[in-house]
Amino acid sequence: MLGDRLTRRRFLRQSSFALAGASFSMLPWTAGESAPVRGGTLTIARPVDSISLDPYRDSSAPGAWVYGLIYDSLVTLSPAMKVQPGLASSWRVLSPSKVRFFLRRDVRFHDGTPCNAAAIKFTFDRTFNAKSPGIWASFAGPIKGATVVDDYTVDVESTEPFAPLLLSMAVVHGGMVSPDAVRKQGDAFGRHPVGTGPFKFVEWVPNDHITLERNDAYWGPKAYLDRIVFRIIPEEEARVIALRTGEVDMVLLPPLTALPALQRDPNYIVYSTTGTRTVFIACTLTQPPMDDVRVRRALMLATDRKSIVDNIVGPAGVLANDMMAPNIFGYAPVHLDKLYPHDVKRAAALLEQAGFKPGQGGVLERGGVPLTLTMMSSRGRYPKDAEISQAFQAQMHDIGIRVDLQIPEYAVVFSALRAPTLTVHLMLSAWGNITGDADHTLVTTGRSDQAPPRGWNAFRYFNPAYDKVVDQARTSVNPAERKTLYAQAQQMLARDLPYFPIYNMNNIAVAHSYVKGFVPHPVEYVLPVGPVWLQK
Amino acid sequence: MIRYLGGRLAQSAIVVVGVSVIVFASLHLAGDPVALMLPPDASYQDMQRYRHLLGFDEPMPEQYLQYAIKALHGNFGTSIRYNLPAVPLMLEHLPATASLAAAALTWSTVAGVVIGIYAALHRGGAVDYAARILALAGQAIPVFWLGPMLILYFSVQRGWFPTGGFGLGAHLVLPAVTLGAYYLAIVIRLMRTSVLASLQQDHVRTARAKGLAPRRIIIRHVLRNSWLPVISMLGLQAGSVMGGAVVTEVVFAWPGLGRLAAQAISGRDFPLVQAIVLFSAIVFVLVNLTADVVYMVADPRIRYS
Numbered sequence: 091m092l093g094d095r096l097t098r099r100r101f102l103r104q105s106s107f108a109l110a111g112a113s114f115s116m117l118p119w120t121a122g123e124s125a126p127v128r129g130g131t132l133t134i135a136r137p138v139d140s141i142s143l144d145p146y147r148d149s150s151a152p153g154a155w156v157y158g159l160i161y162d163s164l165v166t167l168s169p170a171m172k173v174q175p176g177l178a179s180s181w182r183v184l185s186p187s188k189v190r191f192f193l194r195r196d197v198r199f200h201d202g203t204p205c206n207a208a209a210i211k212f213t214f215d216r217t218f219n220a221k222s223p224g225i226w227a228s229f230a231g232p233i234k235g236a237t238v239v240d241d242y243t244v245d246v247e248s249t250e251p252f253a254p255l256l257l258s259m260a261v262v263h264g265g266m267v268s269p270d271a272v273r274k275q276g277d278a279f280g281r282h283p284v285g286t287g288p289f290k291f292v293e294w295v296p297n298d299h300i301t302l303e304r305n306d307a308y309w310g311p312k313a314y315l316d317r318i319v320f321r322i323i324p325e326e327e328a329r330v331i332a333l334r335t336g337e338v339d340m341v342l343l344p345p346l347t348a349l350p351a352l353q354r355d356p357n358y359i360v361y362s363t364t365g366t367r368t369v370f371i372a373c374t375l376t377q378p379p380m381d382d383v384r385v386r387r388a389l390m391l392a393t394d395r396k397s398i399v400d401n402i403v404g405p406a407g408v409l410a411n412d413m414m415a416p417n418i419f420g421y422a423p424v425h426l427d428k429l430y431p432h433d434v435k436r437a438a439a440l441l442e443q444a445g446f447k448p449g450q451g452g453v454l455e456r457g458g459v460p461l462t463l464t465m466m467s468s469r470g471r472y473p474k475d476a477e478i479s480q481a482f483q484a485q486m487h488d489i490g491i492r493v494d495l496q497i498p499e500y501a502v503v504f505s506a507l508r509a510p511t512l513t514v515h516l517m518l519s520a521w522g523n524i525t526g527d528a529d530h531t532l533v534t535t536g537r538s539d540q541a542p543p544r545g546w547n548a549f550r551y552f553n554p555a556y557d558k559v560v561d562q563a564r565t566s567v568n569p570a571e572r573k574t575l576y577a578q579a580q581q582m583l584a585r586d587l588p589y590f591p592i593y594n595m596n597n598i599a600v601a602h603s604y605v606k607g608f609v610p611h612p613v614e615y616v617l618p619v620g621p622v623w624l625q626k
Numbered sequence: 627m628i629r630y631l632g633g634r635l636a637q638s639a640i641v642v643v644g645v646s647v648i649v650f651a652s653l654h655l656a657g658d659p660v661a662l663m664l665p666p667d668a669s670y671q672d673m674q675r676y677r678h679l680l681g682f683d684e685p686m687p688e689q690y691l692q693y694a695i696k697a698l699h700g701n702f703g704t705s706i707r708y709n710l711p712a713v714p715l716m717l718e719h720l721p722a723t724a725s726l727a728a729a730a731l732t733w734s735t736v737a738g739v740v741i742g743i744y745a746a747l748h749r750g751g752a753v754d755y756a757a758r759i760l761a762l763a764g765q766a767i768p769v770f771w772l773g774p775m776l777i778l779y780f781s782v783q784r785g786w787f788p789t790g791g792f793g794l795g796a797h798l799v800l801p802a803v804t805l806g807a808y809y810l811a812i813v814i815r816l817m818r819t820s821v822l823a824s825l826q827q828d829h830v831r832t833a834r835a836k837g838l839a840p841r842r843i844i845i846r847h848v849l850r851n852s853w854l855p856v857i858s859m860l861g862l863q864a865g866s867v868m869g870g871a872v873v874t875e876v877v878f879a880w881p882g883l884g885r886l887a888a889q890a891i892s893g894r895d896f897p898l899v900q901a902i903v904l905f906s907a908i909v910f911v912l913v914n915l916t917a918d919v920v921y922m923v924a925d926p927r928i929r930y931s
Contacts, residue, residue: 138889141707277709296718297881298792323790323879327774332789335782501894543673 126607130624131317135329135338139297139322142280145265146217146224154262155342155617156300156320160200161265161285164191164210164246165256169363169609169618171417171526173260177205177286186251186567191259193242197309199268200290207238212269214246226263229524229534231564233258251565253572254527257419261524262615288313288620297322314607314623333358333600339624340601340608342617346473349405352600363610364408365597366415367522369472370589371465371482376550377515379461384444386587390430391437392489398481399593406473407593413583414521415594417612420528420563422577424584426591437489446490454490462492467518468503478592479518508542512550519548520595522614528576532560536583549588556582634918638911645907646697646900650690653896680706693900702904703897707890712901716883722792723882726805726874727867729798734806735813735860742817743844743852749822757814764811773804773877790879801878805871809863816859820852827851853924861917865910 140153145161148154164178178191197205214236217224227233232249239245248255258264271284283291288310289302300320304313321338323329326345330352332338344352344360352358371393373380380386399409411426441454441461449455453462463486467479476497483493493516506512507519523531534540537557540547556579563575583589597614607621677683681692696703702712745757780800781789787796824830825848833843872884883902890898921928 142709147709280709295792295881296715297885298722298879321791321879322881324876324885325774325879328777328790328877328879331777331782335785335789337789337791499892501892 124606124625126314126623127625128314128623129316130314130626131319132315132340132605132619132622132624133319133321133338134340134342134619135321135323135332136342137322137324137326137329140294140300140320143283143291143294143300144267144280145226145263146267147280149225149228149263151615154615156302157265157283157285158262158287158616159289159302159318159620160283160287160291161262161267162197162287163261163264163266164259167257167260167526167611167613167616169611171419171612173256176260177210177266178259181256183256183567184245186253186565187248187255188245189255189259190239190243190245193244194309195242197286198307199271199284199286200305201268201271201284203268203270205266205268205286206241207244208241209269210244210266211236211238212272213264213266216267216272217264224263226261229261229530230258230264231529231533251567253564253566254525254529257525257527260526261613263524289318292317311621313620318619330600333602336602339605340599340619342599344598344600346404346406349598349600357603359601359603359605361599361601361608361610362405362596363612364415364417365522365595365612365614366418366524366526367472367520367595367614368410368414368591369407369475369478369518369520369593369595370410370591371479372517372519372549372589373587374512374515374517374548374550375552375588376511377513379444379456380463380515382444383586384440387430388437388440388444388489389486389491390426390587390590391433391440392491393482393485393590394432395590395592396427396432398478402474402477402481403593404474405596405598407595410591410594413580413591414523414528414531415612417526418523418528418531419526419569420532420573420576422573422580424580426584429584430587434489441489448490452490453492460492461490462494463515464513465493465495465516465518466503466506466514467495467497468500469497471500471503472518472520473595475518482518507546507548510543512542512548517548519589521546522595524613524615526613528572528579529560529564532576532579532583533564536560536579536588551583551586551588553582553586631915631919634915638915641911642904642907646694646904647690649900649903650693651686653894653899654686654689697904702901705890705895705898707893707895707898712897715898716886716901716905719881719883719886722880723868723871723875723884725794725798726801726871726880726882727864729802730806730871731809731860731864731867733802734808734810735856738810738813739817739856741810742814743821743849745814746818746821746825747844754818757818761811761814761818764807764814767807769804769808769873770877772807773800773874776800776804777877790877792879792881801874801880804877805867805874809867812859812863813856816855817852820855821848824848824851850925854921857917857920857924861914861920864913865906868906868909 136152138152140148140156141150142148142153143157143160145157162177164176165173165181166176168174177193177197179194181189181191183189193207193210199205217226218233218235231254232252233255234247234249236244236246246255246259265285268284271282272279275282281294286309288305288308290305292301292303294300299322302318304316306312323332329341330344330348333341349360353360373386375381396409399407412421412424414421445456446454446461449460453460455461465479467476469476479495479497483495486493521531521535535546536551537547537560538552541550542548559575559579563572566572597610597612599610601608604625606623606625609618611618681689704710705712705715708715741757745754748754777789777800780786787800791797830843830847833847868883871882872888874880875882875884887899887902890902
């Protein structure tokens with residue numbers, strides 16, 4: 091995470107590609123780079139508290155933002171989405187289901203205990219056990235665990251060939267915990283975290299703030315900051331006010347309406363990078379008439395996605411023209427804007443082919459049954475989610491489809507998503523890729539065996555040809571071959587349209603211009619404030 | 627008196643048990659928390675196992691009985707979200723809410739009583755008009771508007787107070803003013819009305835006629851009779867202030883019980899919600915009991931039997 095100046099420059103060059111699509115990116119190093127200054131406290135405002143600072147337990151981004159600074163993983167994923175050494179200085183792929191990691195020998199946990207192969211194995215044993223698996227296990231696929239080869243070498247194995255194994259080690263949720271501290275603290279470990287990271291835990295006043303301080307004994311480039319304070323300010327306007335009064339230096343999840351003014355003001359920098367999360371309208375393929383691909387295509391053609399993104403989403407994201415975000419390994423362009431341009435006439439023709447005729451009150455009908463679709467949407471879970479659903483409802487009305495929209499609280503939406511059966515036709519939902527590998531999107535949300543409650547294939551997209559392709563890509567060790575297979579899978583999705591991608595979400599932060607060295611990360615769980623310094 | 631208190635305590639226990647039944651039932655009817663608790667990839671078997679582990683697959687009366695037995699032994703369960711015991715979790719958020727509620731109620735009661743008396747004694751005067759406008763405004767202005775306005779003026783423009791966060795000094799001022807504004811309005815109205823009513827009483831007229839000093843008349847004869855509505859109002863509001871603080875806590879990023887409760891409800895964290903609601907019910911009942919006892923002290927004519 092922390093790079094010396096040379097590596098920082100290098101990875102900034104690499105990351106400029108990933109940042110190219112961002113609508114708000116102001117690159118901090120263009121404003122005349124100055125030598126980093128040691129010292130000071132960085133105060134960050136965020137809307138909600140962490141649940142726990144134990145990666146075993148907290149899957150939320152607000153948790154990961156903090157514990158990502160306390161723990162190190164075996165390897166890390168740079169903002170340019172490249173794997174870099176972490177606790178492991180190098181690694182060797184022994185087979186498609188086995189990678190050997192060579193550990194650094196100079197690493198100690200904040201409590202002074204050594205971070206050796208046995209300690210690494212402890213985190214694996216704790217996380218990858220069938221009885222009570224940790225959060226990490228839920229998206230690290232078929233990983234079985236780690237075995238100690240010698241004091242500073244571990245083998246990580248999976249039960250089946252698993253190409254994304256290395257990327258699965260690079261997630262913040264894979265931070266290595268101090269075995270000693272876990273044994274001493276038990277359940278309270280989440281309140282007294284001990285890792286190897288560039289920052290050490292100081293205190294946590296629940297729902298108020300969490301304080302971290304510099305780890306002077308850090309094995310890598312040491313932090314410039316003395317302290318980082320994460321404050322909780324639930325009101326989005328209040329977060330910006332606290333930024334303006336100087337009470338905080340950086341604001342996460344700022345209100346979108348405040349961004350234009352902040353961007354014009356030279357005292358602030360708005361950081362934005364397109365993330366790995368795609369917000370989409372999902373079809374339930376088991377609910378007629380959504381089982382008919384003509385109906386799905388007609389709905390897609392009738393949706394003015396560009397207008398929705400331009401007028402509603404704004405700086406929160408960029409129009410999604412493909413089935414997943416471009417910064418994910420295995421991404422292939424499918425050009426949804428060319429396949430399904432906004433074309434109401436074509437949509438009407440497709441619906442007619444599918445047997446729908448104009449009926450009473452302008453609503454289409456087939457066999458006397460009006461074309462009424464039920465839709466569920468969250469509000470405030472993703473930027474502009476409810477507003478998008480309402481715009482979609484209005485656009486469907488224009489071609490004679492009645493959409494009954496319900497917007498319950500998120501717990502209800504979530505329960506519906508996880509239930510064995512889903513009765514609504516449409517749902518506004520999203521998928522955020524954590525590992526940076528297409529596997530975490532295409533398998534988890536599309537393979538036939540991943541229908542809820544097991545996985546996230548809430549579309550109930552059952553396509554044996556697709557399953558075969560994504561499985562092949564999972565077991566191949568040849569990156570070029572994997573890319574070809576994933577391209578095929580994305581083309582199948584574009585053809586079958588189990589979901590209508592709307593936008594790829596931007597990860598946005600605002601900071602005072604004296605905050606230097608921050609590069610936003612495409613994975614929303616990662617907040618790389620470790621290398622930051624204050625130029626006051 | 628002792629017998630009366632004993633009876634009241636027994637009644638209170640019934641209220642608390644009733645509250646616990648209603649909360650338990652309504653939470654369990656609202657849905658199953660297991661889907662929210664488990665990681666995204668949890669299998670159906672995992673979910674079933676968890677349900678069983680937490681006892682969610684038992685019939686509801688059976689679940690309640692288990693819960694009640696444990697609660698009587700002082701075990702209110704483990705927060706699902708935080709995986710920590712619910713009661714310590716609640717208690718660690720209590721000081722913030724208690725200090726905010728105490729500060730808000732104290733200043734608003736003192737100020738409200740003074741303003742109310744003055745306005746009543748100078749009925750129709752400038753202060754009376756101002757007090758009536760204040761009383762109207764205090765009840766009509768919502769917290770979510772007043773709070774940000776105070777922040778904009780006193781924090782952003784003047785820089786006198788921080789915009790939010792926890793602390794017992796400068797941090798406390800704006801949240802206490804915001805939360806207290808509503809109670810100030812109520813106290814002013816009650817106090818003004820009841821002082822006006824007392825002033826019409828025969829014994830006050832007699833006291834005036836026999837030439838007592840006005841200060842003495844007000845303190846000994848008017849105030850003693852005007853206290854009672856304010857006391858009973860405070861008894862009712864001291865319980866509700868815990869809930870009413872939710873919005874204030876959000877506006878001022880105050881780490882109190884209200885925000886914890888709101889998070890627990892939206893996260894379906896049953897044990898935590900139950901602990902908080904039960905605790906609030908107990909506080910509410912006890913405060914009202916105290917108010918009744920204070921009645922007796924304030925007005926010797928009142929005797930319960």
